[in-house]
Amino acid sequence: DTAVSQTPKYLVTQMGNDKSIKCEQNLGHDTMYWYKQDSKKFLKIMFSYNNKELIINETVPNRFSPKSPDKAHLNLHINSLELGDSAVYFCASSQGRAWGEQYFGPGTRLTVT
Amino acid sequence: GENVEQHPSTLSVQEGDSAVIKCTYSDSASNYFPWYKQELGKRPQLIIDIRSNVGEKKDQRIAVTLNKTAKHFSLHITETQPEDSAVYFCAASGLAGGTSYGKLTFGQGTILTVHP
Numbered sequence: 001d002t003a004v005s006q007t008p009k010y011l012v013t014q015m016g017n018d019k020s021i022k023c024e025q026n027l028g029h030d031t032m033y034w035y036k037q038d039s040k041k042f043l044k045i046m047f048s049y050n051n052k053e054l055i056i057n058e059t060v061p062n063r064f065s066p067k068s069p070d071k072a073h074l075n076l077h078i079n080s081l082e083l084g085d086s087a088v089y090f091c092a093s094s095q096g097r098a099w100g101e102q103y104f105g106p107g108t109r110l111t112v113t
Numbered sequence: 114g115e116n117v118e119q120h121p122s123t124l125s126v127q128e129g130d131s132a133v134i135k136c137t138y139s140d141s142a143s144n145y146f147p148w149y150k151q152e153l154g155k156r157p158q159l160i161i162d163i164r165s166n167v168g169e170k171k172d173q174r175i176a177v178t179l180n181k182t183a184k185h186f187s188l189h190i191t192e193t194q195p196e197d198s199a200v201y202f203c204a205a206s207g208l209a210g211g212t213s214y215g216k217l218t219f220g221q222g223t224i225l226t227v228h229p
Contacts, residue, residue, distance in 0.1 A: 101162065
């Protein structure tokens with residue numbers, strides 16, 4: 001009965017590789033998010049989708065491409081990984097327009113070597 | 114866009130003492146202010162939130178106050194316990210630019226340590 005799940009939990013890869021992180025929520029929410037948490041614990045929004053439509057796209061390099069095949073899934077593909085991409089990536093979901101609780105996934109720790 | 118400042122960055126208290134974390138925000142249009150707790154290696158989880166039409170909200174040992182005029186809000190934890198040790202984040206939800214959707218902007222986080 002996991003609410004928001006992410007795979008993989010850990011991802012170790014080399015610079016220049018391409019990788020994907022998957023997220024699924026079973027809460028029936030219509031809005032999903034990707035956040036990046038850096039080594040200083042700072043949480044910053046990257047993208048937000050509402051009913052499969054992109055509504056927030058922060059100043060993220062275009063090597064990052066989110067995809068939402070349906071409102072229960074939001075994936076993140078990263079091309080040409082760089083050292084600075086190392087972080088914990090959290091998926092989250094909420095109902096409505098971010099005026100209420102966001103439920104976070106367990107996070108994916110990405111390490112680029 | 115919204116900017117949220119959070120202080121202090123670290124806070125160390127003895128068990129049973131109170132802890133206060135303060136945040137300021139810049140966008141006067143922000144109207145939703147949640148607080149998240151993140152234990153080591155875990156996901157952030159909502160512990161309390163407040164909307165702009167309310168000045169104070171309390172849930173057992175946790176309370177939040179909001180001063181919209183001054184654009185600041187605070188988290189108060191009373192009778193702290195070792196299991197309260199975690200990173201606490203404040204956030205403010207304003208409109209994402211050019212849309213009618215909200216966007217959460219988080220503060221920098223406060224590492225709270227409660228010593229037994």
